[in-house]
Amino acid sequence: MRAAGYYRPLTSDARSEQVAVSAIERYCDEGLHNLTQVFGPGDPPLSDVDQYAALVSYLESLGRGEALVVIPGTRHLSSTLDGLVDRLAELEEVGGEVRCADPNLPHPLQNALESLPFAGRPPVQNRRVRESLMSKAARGEVLGRTPFGYVADVDGTFVIQPLEAVVVRRLFALYAGEPPPDDVDVPGDPDPRASVPTGGPGLRRIAGLFNAEGLRTRSGRPWTPVTLSGMLRNRVYTGSYVRYGMRIAGNHERIVERDVFNRAQVVMGSRSPQRKRRVLKPYLLSGLARCWSCGRGMHGFERNRRWSRVDGSTATRAYRYYACPSRSTGVVDGEAGEKEEHPGWRESDLDQAILDALRAASAEMLKDCFNPPKDTTLDDELRAVEGQFLESVRLVASGRGGVADLLTPLDDLRTARAVSASDTSGDGAVFTFENALGSLETAEPRALRIAITSLVERVIVHAGRIEPVFRNV
Ligand SMILES: [Zn+2]
Structure with missing residues (x-):
């Protein structure tokens, strides 16, 4: 190499x-x-x-x-x-x-x-x-020299373990999904778009499916998306094996056909990391926003919308919403159905509404409401994020998943550090009223959230308008 x-x-x-x-x-x-x-x-x-x-x-x-x-x-x-x-x-x-x-x-x-x-x-x-x-x-618990699906022969070569191989094949077949209908070999067809597979169910669902059937990893644990994604990336299943940059000689029998493996890689590339990040991005007002009618907390969630383009291709985009859990299911547009008693909002509209309300309030009034978060909150949060990062590194170091799986934990770590650093004004690292006002001007979600919770106890959400309930009022 x-x-x-x-x-x-x-x-x-x-x-x-x-x-x-x-x-x-x-x-x-x-x-x-x-x-x-x-x-x-x-x-x-x-x-x-x-x-x-x-x-x-x-x-x-x-x-x-x-x-x-x-x-x-x-x-x-x-x-x-x-x-x-x-x-x-x-x-x-x-x-x-x-x-x-x-x-x-x-x-x-x-x-x-x-x-x-x-x-x-x-x-x-x-x-x-x-x-x-x-x-x-x-003890063979984590790093098992032979990947799931194989056992090592006396001379160290991989031999298929039939029961495990069934699980591996199912994983790839489910995740990669059907080949796209246009993927019939049309000689000279130059259109690469025609052959982008949409893939099957996601890793979380496949893990759930396997676990529900009582399938377990070799160490007897339930399947997780991280374990499964590590397997999907592992070229060993196509019969080639690279360890620490050295190709292990002896071509063992493949468990997964190359076209299925490649399709799974394309599907994985099309789903991450953008999608993963979107799911993990916290909702600014979760826990704060409440339905005016029933008092329940508004839920943040994401929906994919599909539409057809003029040229016949389809496009998807994810939209994020808040809605009262009592709201009748399926009505989430925020444009239609405003006669509903229980509100549903586009995420960006509701976030904007609370920011507008805070920016419109007088500084004197806000100062009276201000309640700094407990001194330890930020530190605790940073420690927790650091712990998660280290844990993710350990998992990947032990052979589960790849470096790409560390991007989201790394992003979280940076965000937490940025917030923590922006907050260390002087010696005491105290979150001041001035910090809160400053954070309201930023677009950084964690900083914003801390600023909002230092001023507002909850936000009562109606259809079309909101009512912030300030602290100490
Ligand atoms: Zn409600």
């Missing part, structure tokens, strides 16, 4: 450069990789950002061709765990697969858990976790 080396000067020791280069060369020799280029700091040394940019443009110049990026250790790519995840994701995007030359820890996330700090904590605290992962792996 084609490989590019990459290292940064980590110490002032003149020999360290040589050590780095020879570690990269040794790794490529042993794996029979074709080392085409080594990116060092150069003389005069490039900044970290510039050197990294050079690597990215090199990978881009390969035109989506895959290449290994071999680094001596993860500290050469980033000084923090989250910074590393960010770069791994970007490199993967341009076709770069990162491996560490350290023979004990070639997997970059496993390597990073061992050597990079996170959230101000030294890596030694992450190591404990890795050890427990490894001991689980030794």
Whole structure:
């Protein structure tokens, strides 16, 4: 496999450069990789950002061709765990697969858990976790050397495990769905749009289906979307196997036909990450907005609308709404059905209405209502988000899912940090009235939400208008 080396000067020791280069060369020799280029700091040394940019443009110049990026250790790519995840994701995007030359820890996330700090904590605290992962792996609980669907033969080659293979085939068949009707081979048909499959049910539904049938993972746990997505990405099921950048010799029998596998990849690409992010984006007024009539909390939800274009193709778009749960089902447009007693609003309209109400209120009045969130709220939230991020990294490091699965946790982490940082005004990190007013001017959802809850106890929602109930009034 084609490989590019990459290292940064980590110490002032003149020999360290040589050590780095020879570690990269040794790794490529042993794996029979074709080392085409080594990116060092150069003389005069490039900044970290510039050197990294050079690597990215090199990978881009390969035109989506895959290449290994071999680094001596993860500290050469980033000084923090989250910074590393960010770069791994970007490199993967341009076709770069990162491996560490350290023979004990070639997997970059496993390597990073061992050597990079996170959230101000030294890596030694992450190591404990890795050890427990490894001991689980030794017991075959997490890292099972053979992927679900196979057992290892005495000589280490994969042999199909018939019962598990049935589950694997069903997963791919369900998720990939039927081939698009236009996909009949029309010789010379140049229209690529014609062959975009729509796919079957989503991962959550498939996991639910499997679990309802009593199917379990090898470790006896229920199926989750993360486990299933890891399987859907795993090329092992087409008969090829790459581990830590080395192709394992011996072509084992495939469980999934290549066209089904490829279709599943297209479907997965079309569904994530935009879709995943939309689902996870919180509703600004959830828990705050209440129906004027029955007092129940308004629910935030998403609906996909489909329509036909003039040229006959169909388009879909997701719309977000709030509606009273008592509202008769199916009436959610916000345009029609306003005679309903229980309100339903487009998300953007309701969010805008409360912001308008707050911006129209006098500063004196708002100041009287202001109740800072408990000092610990923001910190707790940040700790929780950090914990979720670390947990996601551990899961992927243990072989479940890929770097792309870390993008949403990384986004959440950044948002939580931005809010927390914008709030640290002075020594006490107290959320002040001025912070609240400032946040009302931003479009950043978490900051907005904190600002709104510091001023408003709840929002009574009618059809077509709202009534904020201010605090302390
Ligand atoms: Zn209601």
